[in-house]
Amino acid sequence: MYLKNNATTLWRELVSLGFTGKYGIVRKWLTTRQAASPQQHARRHAVPPLGQKLARLLLTDPGTLADQQTLFVREHFAAEPQLGKTTSWVRRMQNLLCRKSEDNLRLLLEAGKDTLLSRLVPALERDAAAIRASLVISWTTSPVERQISRLKMIKRTMFGGADFELLRARVLPIS
Structure with missing residues (x-):
C-alpha cells in the first residue's frame, strides 16, 4: 500500500479493508512517518505570501526582514525589475505623505508614470492641490x-x- 498525505482518506480506506482501529492511530502513524521521510522535507516549500501580506513584505524596509524574506524579495525584484521600480516609487510616495518629506510632488508623480501603478497617477494629479495642502496643513479629519x-x-x-x-x-x- 502507498503512503497517503491525508490521514482521513487513509483511515477510510483502511476501514473499508477491515481495519478496526481509531482515526487517531492512523493520524499519529502518518504524522511520524511524514516527519521521518526525507522526501517529504524536500518537497515541502514555503507558501509565498499573497495580497496584503505580499504588499507589506515588499514595502517593508529590507534591513528589518528575516533572511528568507530578504531572499524572497530580492528574487522577485530580479525576476520583475518593474516591480522593484514600482516598490521604490511607492516608498517615496509613502515617505512624502506620511513623513511629509521634501520630495517634489510633481517630480514624484512624473516618476510614477513609468511604474506598474501608472494608471493611479492621473487621479493623483487631479488631487495634487489636496495632496499639497495635506503636506502643509496640520488639520485632520x-x-x-x-x-x-x-x-x-x-x-x-x-x-x-x-x-x-x-x-x-x-x-x-x-x-
Whole structure:
C-alpha cells in the first residue's frame, strides 16, 4: 500500500479493508512517518505570501526582514525589475505623505508614470492641490471619520430599524 498525505482518506480506506482501529492511530502513524521521510522535507516549500501580506513584505524596509524574506524579495525584484521600480516609487510616495518629506510632488508623480501603478497617477494629479495642502496643513479629519464610523456601526446593530429619532436617542447622552 502507498503512503497517503491525508490521514482521513487513509483511515477510510483502511476501514473499508477491515481495519478496526481509531482515526487517531492512523493520524499519529502518518504524522511520524511524514516527519521521518526525507522526501517529504524536500518537497515541502514555503507558501509565498499573497495580497496584503505580499504588499507589506515588499514595502517593508529590507534591513528589518528575516533572511528568507530578504531572499524572497530580492528574487522577485530580479525576476520583475518593474516591480522593484514600482516598490521604490511607492516608498517615496509613502515617505512624502506620511513623513511629509521634501520630495517634489510633481517630480514624484512624473516618476510614477513609468511604474506598474501608472494608471493611479492621473487621479493623483487631479488631487495634487489636496495632496499639497495635506503636506502643509496640520488639520485632520480623523476625529470626524471616527464619529461617522461609530454612527454607522450603531445603525447597523439596529438592523435597519433606526429612524433618525431612535438613532439620536442612542447616540446623544441623556440630559
